[in-house]
Amino acid sequence: MHAMVLRATGTPLVAEERPDPVPAPGEIRVRVGACGVCRTDLHLVDGELPQARLPVVPGHEIVGYVDAVGAGVHGLAIGMRVGIPWLGHTCGECAYCRDERENLCDWPQFTGCTRDGGFASHAIADARYTFPLEVEGEDVALAPLLCAGMIGWRSLVAAGKGGRLGLYGFGAAAHIVIQVARWQGRRVFAFTRPGDHAAQAFARSLGAEWAGGSDESCPEPLDAAILYAPVGSLVPPALGAVRKGGRVVCAGIHMSDIPTFPYRLIWEERQLVSVANLTRRDAFDFLRVAPQAGVRCETMRFPLGQANDALDALRNGRVQGAAVLVP
Numbered sequence: 001m002h003a004m005v006l007r008a009t010g011t012p013l014v015a016e017e018r019p020d021p022v023p024a025p026g027e028i029r030v031r032v033g034a035c036g037v038c039r040t041d042l043h044l045v046d047g048e049l050p051q052a053r054l055p056v057v058p059g060h061e062i063v064g065y066v067d068a069v070g071a072g073v074h075g076l077a078i079g080m081r082v083g084i085p086w087l088g089h090t091c092g093e094c095a096y097c098r099d100e101r102e103n104l105c106d107w108p109q110f111t112g113c114t115r116d117g118g119f120a121s122h123a124i125a126d127a128r129y130t131f132p133l134e135v136e137g138e139d140v141a142l143a144p145l146l147c148a149g150m151i152g153w154r155s156l157v158a159a160g161k162g163g164r165l166g167l168y169g170f171g172a173a174a175h176i177v178i179q180v181a182r183w184q185g186r187r188v189f190a191f192t193r194p195g196d197h198a199a200q201a202f203a204r205s206l207g208a209e210w211a212g213g214s215d216e217s218c219p220e221p222l223d224a225a226i227l228y229a230p231v232g233s234l235v236p237p238a239l240g241a242v243r244k245g246g247r248v249v250c251a252g253i254h255m256s257d258i259p260t261f262p263y264r265l266i267w268e269e270r271q272l273v274s275v276a277n278l279t280r281r282d283a284f285d286f287l288r289v290a291p292q293a294g295v296r297c298e299t300m301r302f303p304l305g306q307a308n309d310a311l312d313a314l315r316n317g318r319v320q321g322a323a324v325l326v327p
Contacts, residue, residue, distance in 0.1 A: 002327065003120035004307040007055045009047030012308045013119065021116075021124045023070035028127050030082060033139035035118030036061030037302075037310045037323040038147050039171065039230065040086070043254040044113055045311060052113050058307075059118035059325070060086040060111035061146040062125075063139040073127040081133045082125075083287075085146045087277045088115050089126045103154075103277035110277075119307050121327045131283050135291045144297045144322035145290060148172035153286035155226045155251035155275045156180060162223020163187055166241055168214060169229025170199045172322035173251065175206060176295055177226070182207040183293035189218050191234075193317065202298075202320055217241075226251055232258035235272065236265055244268040251275055299324045 001020050004013040023029045041058045043049050062084035066076055076082065089109035090097050096104040109126075111117045116124065133142060152173040159165060165181050167174040168191045178188050190203035194213035203211040210219055214234055221243040227234055230252040236259065238248045245268065253276075266272060298321025302310040310323045 001120055001122040002304060003057045003116070004304060005055050005057055006045060009045060009052075009054070013045075013058070013311075015305060020122055023068050023124055025071040026073060026127055027070040027124050028066050028073060028076055028082075028130060029068035029122055029124050030062065030064030030084065031067045032062060032064045032118050032121055032123055032327050033081070034063045034143040035059040035325045036143035036147065036172070037307070037314055037325060039314065040147070040253050041112065042311060042315055043230070048254045049113060051110065056113065057116035057118070057120050057123075058112040059120070059123075060084070060088070060113070061143045061148070061324075062111070062118035062123055063133060063143045063146070064118070064123060067122075070127070076127055076130060076132070081139075083131045083133050083142065083146045083283075084111055084118065084123065084125045085129065085131070085150055085278060085283060086111055086113075088129050100281075101279065103279045103282075108277070119304065119325060121304070129280065131287060133287070135287065140299050140301055140324045140326060141297050143324045144172050144176065144299065145286070145295070148322055149176045149290060149295070150278050150283055150286050151251060151275065152177040152228075153180065153289070154278050154282045155249045158247075158249045158273060158275050159224035159226055160247055162246070164189065164220065164223045166191060166218060166222040166225035166238065167203075168225060168227045168234050168238055169231075170203050170211075171228060171319070173228045174226075175202070175298060175321050178203065178206045178208060179295045180289060180293045189222065191216070196317065198320065222246060224249065227255075228252065230255045232256040236261040239265040239270055239272065242270055245270065247271040247273060249273055249275060297322055301326055
């Protein structure tokens with residue numbers, strides 16, 4: 001198999017040839033059709049994920065085809081197209097798992113972080129965290145649904161049912177979430193990097209009622225805001241943008257430090273919450289909703305061997321929608 005491997009944080013990924021992996025009991029092997037490039041992959045490369053185990057093959061937005069099945073696997077057959085997300089394994093025994101909150105498992109494993117992921121021609125996955133993809137679309141177009149879409153969905157649910165929604169950071173997740181939010185009948189206000197007129201135009205093309213820089217004031221109070229940009233300094237202005245009783249959801253796995261802010265920003269029962277990982281229920285719910293909402297992913301394709309170029313493009317804001325690697 002071919003793989004792009006992170007051997008040390010802060011260094012480029014390195015191409016390696018490896019023997020094809022063999023699935024253990026309860027696991028499957030997939031031939032990777034496409035793998036999305038997520039901002040979490042940048043956090044991994046930059047050493048901002050303390051749970052990472054190196055060396056590791058990054059990538060956790062995997063669309064692939066089952067080509068080997070371990071003992072004890074049911075419901076997944078050779079040739080099936082499946083998706084493999086960030087949360088790759090849970091213990092099933094801790095208090096969180098028993099309470100159906102496996103996203104908070106005490107002993108989790110994460111695809112492309114603590115276990116090898118999809119920046120490769122083949123990948124191994126826990127069958128319990130592998131989801132049949134019965135929706136239409138090319139592999140490349142579906143890959144971003146496995147994290148940007150699923151985590152986006154979880155953050156949208158966490159934001160509540162308010163009709164006026166702000167999205168801070170208009171990347172892969174936001175460009176999917178806005179489509180679902182508009183399908184639900186919400187009004188969306190998009191905040192981008194200051195001066196990023198291309199991203200603002202992209203947001204308006206997907207139905208944003210207003211789009212401007214994160215340094216601009218929203219034209220009216222929001223019911224909720226979701227922060228996809230990993231920038232802690234955006235928390236105070238987001239709190240200031242939501243109405244009394246409003247909610248701000250931090251959706252990233254990593255964020256820079258949040259600066260101090262006056263109590264008045266969180267007074268009047270404004271809430272600041274985060275979402276962590278996802279549950280299998282999130283995955284099934286979102287994969288049911290996405291085709292109903294007519295979600296279409298804007299993608300930029302890169303060959304697997306150009307994974308470092310894809311990461312650089314994402315880091316420097318040169319990706320509209322989502323970057324996707326193709327073996």
